[in-house]
Amino acid sequence: MDHKIPNPTLERLSMLYRLLEQLIARGEKTVSSTRLAAVSGIAAHSIRKDINCLGEVGAVGSGYDVAGLRGFLGERLGLDVKRKACLVGLGRLGSAIMAYERLSASGFEIVAGFDSSINRLETFHSNAPLFPAFEITEQVHRIGIDLGIIATPQSAAQDIAERLIAGGVQGILNFTPALIRRGDARVSIIDMDLVREMTILSAKVAQKQS
Amino acid sequence: MDHKIPNPTLERLSMLYRLLEQLIARGEKTVSSTRLAAVSGIAAHSIRKDINCLGEVGAVGSGYDVAGLRGFLGERLGLDVKRKACLVGLGRLGSAIMAYERLSASGFEIVAGFDSSINRLETFHSNAPLFPAFEITEQVHRIGIDLGIIATPQSAAQDIAERLIAGGVQGILNFTPALIRRGDARVSIIDMDLVREMTILSAKVAQKQS
């Protein structure tokens, strides 16, 4: 197909994909781009363009079939396969993530947890098997883990990322403020730093006041 | 000054602002845009353009004074004032956020916590005063809180957001997957949804493989 989906489009479609799941749960059968726009905040134009980026799927006169569209997006975006993820850092944030049911409900299974403290590993309560951090590369490779979540202190992040990548991970979600430098540009990294987002929010607010 | 800072610029500058703090801590005195580019991953061109968006500050021949640039950005982006924030939802995630020292170290003070469960309020351990959720509007207004963090279940998010806004909050950081609809467009909302980001990451990975 069109072998290059622009990034903003990818992000909106990922969001729409999850939104469609909610519409299915509500029992809705069809939606129009206008209706999706109202719920998502995305412009109706953009929604149609974005979807068309992946090919045609809507019934031209009436709207989209909700389940059909979800299936279509899932297939084209590669969201129909379950991904194996691991979590590094079993502190407060790690424990919140490990306990977050919506992750597995969305097709992401946390199949391993890592921490550098043996003590933590022994006291931490989880369904997933836990390993010491020095085994990251080995276990990621052995289990065949696709994605890594870093919830360690900032100082450990670069090192952890390198081990994850060495193990064969293809994507990393980084909760630390560290700016990870990667040798292998094929690995995608997304940052979710609370302070950075708060800073942006604060700047937007200040901007609006002046 | 230039009364419209483009959003990508605002985000990069916010990131640079935090980066500069780290450089100061390391004792660096001056930086060039090239060096900032190497550390941040942002193109040197963009860095110079972004900074210039706020006015001139660099010594043309040599680079930027680190502390001077930080001060400049802080002033122009409104990051030099401490912001009062509140946290709604004192579950696992809320407890991780409440315990996150880097927030206060960055000028964001959590001055109130809210939860709908009275039981939680009694057992939760925190320095900030805690209140039942039905008091949100009242307390936000009374204390003069600028920003709200929503770490509740998805089902409560819309309601909480409306109360926060009614209390006079100017920005919201939303950790739930809920797409908040706001009457007042002056309020900025940033979403930090784990599943959404994981979905985007997953789509990027799949995209790269095909």
Next chain:
DNA sequence: ACCTGTGAATAGTTTCACAGCT
């Protein structure tokens, strides 16, 4: 030699407008 600041050129994204279908 290396730096910032900046207009000009390029690339990327969103918005518009409407053809064609139900």
Next chain:
DNA sequence: AGCTGTGAAACTATTCACAGGT
């Protein structure tokens, strides 16, 4: 009347190239 799909136009953002300073 309301819908999708889509080329064209408008807009936004990034990248380039270099003038001018240290």
